[in-house]
Amino acid sequence: MDFTHELNSRQLEAVMNTKGPALVIAGAGSGKTRVLTYRIAQLLSQGVPAYRILALTFTNKAAREMQHRIAALVGETQAANLWMGTFHSIFGKILRLEAPLLGYTPDFTIYDAQDSKNMIKQIMKELQLDDKIYNPNAVQGRISMAKNMLVTPDAYARSADIQLADKMAKKPLIHEIYRYYATRCKKNNVMDFDDLLLQTNILFRDFPDTLEKYQRKFEYILVDEYQDTNYSQYLIIKKLAALNRNICVVGDDAQSIYSFRGARIENILNFKNDYPEYSLYKLEQNYRSTVTIVGTANSVIAHNEEQIPKELFSRNEEGEKIKVIRALTDREEGVQVVNEIYRLAQNEHQDYSHFAILYRTNAQSRLFEEALRKQNIPYRIYGGTSFYQRKEVKDLLAYLRLAVNQDDEESLRRVINYPRRGIGETTVEQLRHAARAHDSTLWHALSNVESLHDCLSPGTIRKLEPFKTLIESFAEMTKTESAYHVVHRVVTASGIVTDLETDNTPEGISRKENIQEFLNAVKAFSETAYKENREDKLAPFLAEIALLTDQDNDQSNDLPKVTLMTVHSAKGLEFPTVCVVGLEETLFPSIRSSHSSSELAEERRLFYVALTRAEKRLILSHATTRYHNGEIISPPPSRFLQEIHPRYIETPAPRRGAPRHQTIARPRVTMPVKRAEVPEINTAELQPAAPEAIVPGVVVYHPSFGTGQVISIEGLGDNRKAKIDFPQHDIKVLLLKFAKLFTEKA
DNA sequence: CTCTTCCAGCTTTTT
DNA sequence: GCTGGAAGAG
Numbered sequence: 179m180d181f182t183h184e185l186n187s188r189q190l191e192a193v194m195n196t197k198g199p200a201l202v203i204a205g206a207g208s209g210k211t212r213v214l215t216y217r218i219a220q221l222l223s224q225g226v227p228a229y230r231i232l233a234l235t236f237t238n239k240a241a242r243e244m245q246h247r248i249a250a251l252v253g254e255t256q257a258a259n260l261w262m263g264t265f266h267s268i269f270g271k272i273l274r275l276e277a278p279l280l281g282y283t284p285d286f287t288i289y290d291a292q293d294s295k296n297m298i299k300q301i302m303k304e305l306q307l308d309d310k311i312y313n314p315n316a317v318q319g320r321i322s323m324a325k326n327m328l329v330t331p332d333a334y335a336r337s338a339d340i341q342l343a344d345k346m347a348k349k350p351l352i353h354e355i356y357r358y359y360a361t362r363c364k365k366n367n368v369m370d371f372d373d374l375l376l377q378t379n380i381l382f383r384d385f386p387d388t389l390e391k392y393q394r395k396f397e398y399i400l401v402d403e404y405q406d407t408n409y410s411q412y413l414i415i416k417k418l419a420a421l422n423r424n425i426c427v428v429g430d431d432a433q434s435i436y437s438f439r440g441a442r443i444e445n446i447l448n449f450k451n452d453y454p455e456y457s458l459y460k461l462e463q464n465y466r467s468t469v470t471i472v473g474t475a476n477s478v479i480a481h482n483e484e485q486i487p488k489e490l491f492s493r494n495e496e497g498e499k500i501k502v503i504r505a506l507t508d509r510e511e512g513v514q515v516v517n518e519i520y521r522l523a524q525n526e527h528q529d530y531s532h533f534a535i536l537y538r539t540n541a542q543s544r545l546f547e548e549a550l551r552k553q554n555i556p557y558r559i560y561g562g563t564s565f566y567q568r569k570e571v572k573d574l575l576a577y578l579r580l581a582v583n584q585d586d587e588e589s590l591r592r593v594i595n596y597p598r599r600g601i602g603e604t605t606v607e608q609l610r611h612a613a614r615a616h617d618s619t620l621w622h623a624l625s626n627v628e629s630l631h632d633c634l635s636p637g638t639i640r641k642l643e644p645f646k647t648l649i650e651s652f653a654e655m656t657k658t659e660s661a662y663h664v665v666h667r668v669v670t671a672s673g674i675v676t677d678l679e680t681d682n683t684p685e686g687i688s689r690k691e692n693i694q695e696f697l698n699a700v701k702a703f704s705e706t707a708y709k710e711n712r713e714d715k716l717a718p719f720l721a722e723i724a725l726l727t728d729q730d731n732d733q734s735n736d737l738p739k740v741t742l743m744t745v746h747s748a749k750g751l752e753f754p755t756v757c758v759v760g761l762e763e764t765l766f767p768s769i770r771s772s773h774s775s776s777e778l779a780e781e782r783r784l785f786y787v788a789l790t791r792a793e794k795r796l797i798l799s800h801a802t803t804r805y806h807n808g809e810i811i812s813p814p815p816s817r818f819l820q821e822i823h824p825r826y827i828e829t830p831a832p833r834r835g836a837p838r839h840q841t842i843a844r845p846r847v848t849m850p851v852k853r854a855e856v857p858e859i860n861t862a863e864l865q866p867a868a869p870e871a872i873v874p875g876v877v878v879y880h881p882s883f884g885t886g887q888v889i890s891i892e893g894l895g896d897n898r899k900a901k902i903d904f905p906q907h908d909i910k911v912l913l914l915k916f917a918k919l920f921t922e923k924a
Numbered sequence: 925c926t927c928t929t930c931c932a933g934c935t936t937t938t939t
Numbered sequence: 940g941c942t943g944g945a946a947g948a949g
Contacts, residue, residue, distance in 0.1 A: 436936085539935055541940085808940055
């Protein structure tokens with residue numbers, strides 16, 4: 179096979195040197211996927227059997243794309259035999275094969291984040307912990323952190339550091355919740371997303387023979403997006419690669435944007451320590467973007483310290499300068515950005531699919547949707563609630579999961595009274611109580627409901643019996659019938675259809691359509707399974723969709739549409755024109771990143787990711803005022819805008835007559851706060867500041883922070899806060915109720 | 925047990 | 940501004 183014409187010399191080296199550990203630092207748009215696919219093709223052409231190659235990605239989409247590209251190089255059959263997929267799907271598969279070793283059955287249920295949060299809430303209720311103090315999100319975050327760091331409930335309870343942190347957070351009993359949660363998951367034959375990695379680690383730790391089996395099997399290991407691996411993933415890879423040491427990791431430290439989910443940028447930075455004999459390949463030529471865009475991105479990321487040294491460059495055209503749109507309000511920002519898209523589409527006959535609007539938070543999408551709808555521009559939104567998160571789909575899924583695994587308590591709770599059959603909370607709690615007394619599951623209590631005549635009324639038992647029989651009949655079906663038959667039967671026999679039938683509101687109709695859509699998905703699964711000679715039973719179907727996201731059933735059908743998504747979900751994608759919007763302090767960078775420089779650095783990498791999505795043209799926008807959680811805020815423009823080297827930014831054309839397409843005269847921005855330029859104040863002439871005098875722009879004096887300038891005001895009543903820039907200190911947010919502020923006497 | 929109304933909460937989220 | 944969950948009435 180001859181790759182020399184397809185690859186540059188750096189890429190070629192990375193492809194051809196297949197032995198030993200390799201670190202590929204792949205800058206944005208530098209042909210990372212190309213290197214991975216050709217490297218795999220090279221291995222296959224050397225005679226390495228496909229089933230001995232393990233290739234790990236973070237998204238199903240990335241895995242599928244790679245599979246297609248490899249199939250094009252070496253043919254379908256070989257490509258299909260590769261062990262290629264996401265961490266979660268590959269190790270989920272291995273765990274199903276080895277489940278009995280760990281005390282699970284191969285049909286274990288996978289819980290998504292929502293399911294596990296519900297379970298945590300339930301456990302907290304049983305432990306009588308107040309969910310005002312024990313915020314379920316925070317608790318879940320702690321447990322997830324622990325799992326990703328391979329901290330067992332015992333270790334969690336014993337760790338002095340962790341206990342101190344939890345005590346400080348006024349949540350000293352998280353270890354109890356964690357313990358119950360872990361026990362119940364196991365009892366229910368359930369794994370959450372973190373378990374797919376944690377249990378793999380446990381498997382490899384406790385069963386050396388099994389580890390060795392997979393070490394021998396996977397002669398070559400490749401990992402995509404290595405900068406986004408967490409500790410748990412890192413350790414799995416390290417263990418698997420220990421025997422052959424043929425490990426190739428590809429990544430870009432500048433694009434590490436998932437530390438909030440436990441990703442550890444140091445994994446890529448420390449690769450050289452784990453594999454001292456490694457070879458390093460730096461891919462620095464960007465094939466995606468114009469010189470201007472690459473220069474812009476470089477000038478921004480240069481503000482981060484601690485990077486793997488590299489210089490991304492482009493030999494593409496110079497390209498157009500960056501357009502910065504400044505709008506008075508958030509709504510106006512939407513209108514102006516959409517106008518610009520409209521103008522480009524008209525003047526340059528650009529297809530609408532060539533445009534993407536990228537924002538920091540999903541909540542920002544609404545204004546752009548409205549503006550696009552008004553202009554009759556087709557668009558597609560990514561993110562928000564995905565198909566499998568919809569209530570009606572989750573209801574149906576709960577029945578299906580129960581049919582496969584009756585011990586799945588969350589699913590049982592979800593449908594025991596849906597559709598309404600008069601089984602309320604009290605009854606379920608009685609069952610839970612009975613289950614606890616026998617140290618068994620909720621289903622176990624329900625299936626022995628006759629023995630509970632002491633605590634349940636005959637009437638209640640009469641309501642529970644038919645439900646129990648219903649689930650048993652579904653369970654019976656799954657053994658022999660195809661997934662499609664079971665789902666079809668569940669939809670009708672459970673009463674879901676009758677329940678939805680009565681609702682003829684637009685939402686109700688959409689719910690029915692979603693159920694239909696689900697049926698289509700099952701049918702599609704059955705057909706592929708049949709074609710590929712796999713079982714088309716319900717269990718493998720559920721296993722497959724548990725790890726699917728809405729980006730996966732992306733039917734980019736019909737007409738070309740503008741793409742709207744968060745910057746996070748845009749990673750790995752590219753568009754001719756990219757609009758990065760909402761570039762204001764507190765929003766991008768997020769306010770939550772303001773207290774630590776490492777979080778700010780991550781925000782900057784996120785901005786870098788956004789910029790490097792663009793091929794030809796970049797449009798950046800910010801608004802002077804915007805609604806945020808129902809309040810008006812007026813944050814200054816993002817510092818990231820100032821970090822772009824000015825030579826890349828388009829300077830507004832001098833006004834010659836009225837501009838043709840301007841919809842609204844642009845008022846001057848009142849407050850482009852630049853640090854350290856706060857006017858002096860005469861400290862001799864001060865008076866206590868009246869609350870109404872504290873407005874953006876006003877210069878104030880604070881006894882300990884000195885002179886500062888008000889950036890913005892948030893909150894109402896006693897909660898009113900001022901964000902003030904004190905050049906001698908920092909930007910502070912002060913509660914006006916307490917802050918002793920002074921203004922100059924008029 | 926069920927329905928309504930009210931109130932707090934609220935980044936990002938490949939799996 | 941929107942959503943999900945809790946509380947209270949029927």
